[in-house]
Amino acid sequence: MDKLMHSVYLDKDKCLGCTTCLRSCPTGAIRVREGKAKIIESKCIDCGECIRVCPHHAKMAKTDPLSKIKDYKYTVAIPAPTLLGQFKMKYSIDRILSALKSLGFDEIVEVAFGAEIIGRAIKYEFTAKHYPKPMISSACPAVAKLIQVRFPELTGNINRLKAPMGLTARITRKRLIESKNLKSEDIGIFFITPCAAKATEVSNPLPSDDLFSTIDGAIAIKDIYAPLMGAMKTVEVEDGIHNSSAEGFSWAVSGGESSYLKNKKVLHVDGISNVIKVLEEIENGKLDNIDFFEGLACIGGCVGGCLTVENNFVAKMYIEERAKLERMDSHKHLEEAYIKNLYNTGMMHQKEKLVPRGPKPLDEDMGEAIKKMHAIEELEAKLPGLDCGSCGAPGCRALAEDIVMGNAREIDCVFVLKDRVLELSKLTSELLQVGHPMKNKNENNEETEEEK
Ligand code: SF4
Numbered sequence: 438m439d440k441l442m443h444s445v446y447l448d449k450d451k452c453l454g455c456t457t458c459l460r461s462c463p464t465g466a467i468r469v470r471e472g473k474a475k476i477i478e479s480k481c482i483d484c485g486e487c488i489r490v491c492p493h494h495a496k497m498a499k500t501d502p503l504s505k506i507k508d509y510k511y512t513v514a515i516p517a518p519t520l521l522g523q524f525k526m527k528y529s530i531d532r533i534l535s536a537l538k539s540l541g542f543d544e545i546v547e548v549a550f551g552a553e554i555i556g557r558a559i560k561y562e563f564t565a566k567h568y569p570k571p572m573i574s575s576a577c578p579a580v581a582k583l584i585q586v587r588f589p590e591l592t593g594n595i596n597r598l599k600a601p602m603g604l605t606a607r608i609t610r611k612r613l614i615e616s617k618n619l620k621s622e623d624i625g626i627f628f629i630t631p632c633a634a635k636a637t638e639v640s641n642p643l644p645s646d647d648l649f650s651t652i653d654g655a656i657a658i659k660d661i662y663a664p665l666m667g668a669m670k671t672v673e674v675e676d677g678i679h680n681s682s683a684e685g686f687s688w689a690v691s692g693g694e695s696s697y698l699k700n701k702k703v704l705h706v707d708g709i710s711n712v713i714k715v716l717e718e719i720e721n722g723k724l725d726n727i728d729f730f731e732g733l734a735c736i737g738g739c740v741g742g743c744l745t746v747e748n749n750f751v752a753k754m755y756i757e758e759r760a761k762l763e764r765m766d767s768h769k770h771l772e773e774a775y776i777k778n779l780y781n782t783g784m785m786h787q788k789e790k791l792v793p794r795g796p797k798p799l800d801e802d803m804g805e806a807i808k809k810m811h812a813i814e815e816l817e818a819k820l821p822g823l824d825c826g827s828c829g830a831p832g833c834r835a836l837a838e839d840i841v842m843g844n845a846r847e848i849d850c851v852f853v854l855k856d857r858v859l860e861l862s863k864l865t866s867e868l869l870q871v872g873h874p875m876k877n878k879n880e881n882n883e884e885t886e887e888e889k
C-alpha cells in the first residue's frame with residue numbers, strides 16, 4: 438500500500454450522490470458536489486462510518502492484498518484480536534492461527550500479546566507522567582484523530598503509549614533481527630486489520646516512530662476471511678501457536694483495555710456518536726472525576742470494525758466465550774518484571790506528542806478572517822436552518838462556510854433556489870403583463886394610435 442494520509446476513498450463510478458454518507462460523517466468531512474461525494478482530507482478521521490452506511494458500496498478502504506507477502510523473505514502475520522471473533526467456537530484459536538499461517542506466513546504473533554503488555558503498563562503511565570484528567574486511551578486511531586480535529590483542547594489527555602499493533606511489530610522485528618540474523622528489509626510484518634483507521638496508521642505512522650515498529654502492510658479481515666475459512670477445514674493444527682492471554686485478546690471488545698485498571702475510575706464507551714457525547718462532557722469539565730476514558734469508534738469495540746465479516750454482537754459473544762474458557766488457563770500471563778523492564782526502556786512510547794488538527798483559519802489575515810466569520814453568520818441566518826443536506830453540505834452552517842470560502846453557491850440550497858425561481862417567474866409574468874415599453878412606438882419614436 439502506498440503511503441496514504443487516509444485509507445478511506447471513493448469509487449466515483451459507484452457513487453450516486455445520494456448524500457447518505459454526508460449525514461453520517463462525525464466530522465463533517467464529506468460534501469456532495471456535481472452528483473458525487475468528496476472527502477475533505479483535513480477533516481477525515483478514517484472512522485469508516487461512510488463505508489458502513491453507503492448503500493452503493495462506493496466508499497472503501499485501501500488495504501494490501503495477501504500477495505504482497507511474496508515481496509519479503511520472512512513474513513509475520515500480526516492479527517488483531519478481533520480475528521478470533523469472526524469464527525464459531527467449534528474452531529479453536531490454535532486452528533484459526535494455524536490456518537492463517539498456512540496462507541503463506543512464516544510466523545504468527547498475536548497483537549493480543551502487545552495488548553497485554555500495554556494494558557498492564559497503563560498503571561505505570563499513571564505514576565510516571567502527568568496527564569489532565571481523564572487520561573484518554575490512545576488505542577483507537579479514529580478516536581485520537583477525532584480529538585485532534587473536533588476536540589483539539591483534549592489532545593494532551595491522550596496517553597502516549599503505542600498501540601498494541603506497533604509494540605507487537607517492534608518486539609517481533611527486533612527479535613527476528615537478533616535471533617534469526619535477518620535484515621530488517623527482509624522481514625515483512627503484516628497487520629490483519631479490522632478497520633480503515635488502523636490501515637491508515639500502518640501506512641502513515643507518526644513521523645518520529647522508530648523503524649523497528651514499522652509494519653509493512655495491512656490486510657483486511659474481510660479479504661482474508663474466505664481463504665482462511667477454506668484453510669481451517671484441512672490445516673494441520675499447530676499446538677501452542679496461540680500464546681496470548683484472554684485479557685490481551687479481550688481488547689477486541691469495549692472495556693477490554695480498561696479492565697486492567699482495577700483501582701481506577703474508568704469509563705469505556707463505544708460507537709462514534711456516543712464517544713462524541715462523552716468527549717463533549719470532558720471538554721466541558723464535567724468528567725474530571727474519571728481517571729481513564731477508553732473510547733472506541735466502532736459499536737461494540739473493534740469487533741464492529743468496518744473491515745470485519747461477522748456481526749459485531751455475535752463476534753463480541755465469541756470473544757467473551759473464548760476469554761471465559763481461557764481465563765482458567767492463566768499460565769500465559771507475562772511476568773510483571775518483563776513488563777516493567779520494557780516500560781522503563783521507553784520503547785512503549787510514541788516519541789512525538791499528538792498535536793491538534795483543528796479547522797484551518799478562515800483567512801491568514803485576522804481582519805479578513807473576522808469579516809468572513811460575520812459573512813458566514815449573516816448567510817447562515819438567511820438559510821432555512823433545516824440541515825437537510827440537499828445542498829451537498831452536512832448542514833446550513835457548513836454550506837454558509839463553503840459559500841464564503843468560495844466552494845459553493847447560495848443557490849445550492851434548494852430553498853434559496855426555489856425562492857429565486859419564484860421571484861424570477863413573478864418578474865417574468867409582470868413583464869409580460871406590462872408589455873415592452875418600445876413595443877407601441879413607431880420608427881420616429883412617436884406614439885402609435887393604439888397608445889394615444
Ligand atoms: S452514500 Fe455517499 S458515497 Fe455512497 S452513493 Fe451516497 S453520496 Fe455516494
Ligand code: SF4
Nearest residue numbers: 577632734735739742
Ligand atoms: S474501534 Fe477498533 S476497529 Fe473501530 S476504528 Fe477504532 S481501532 Fe478501528
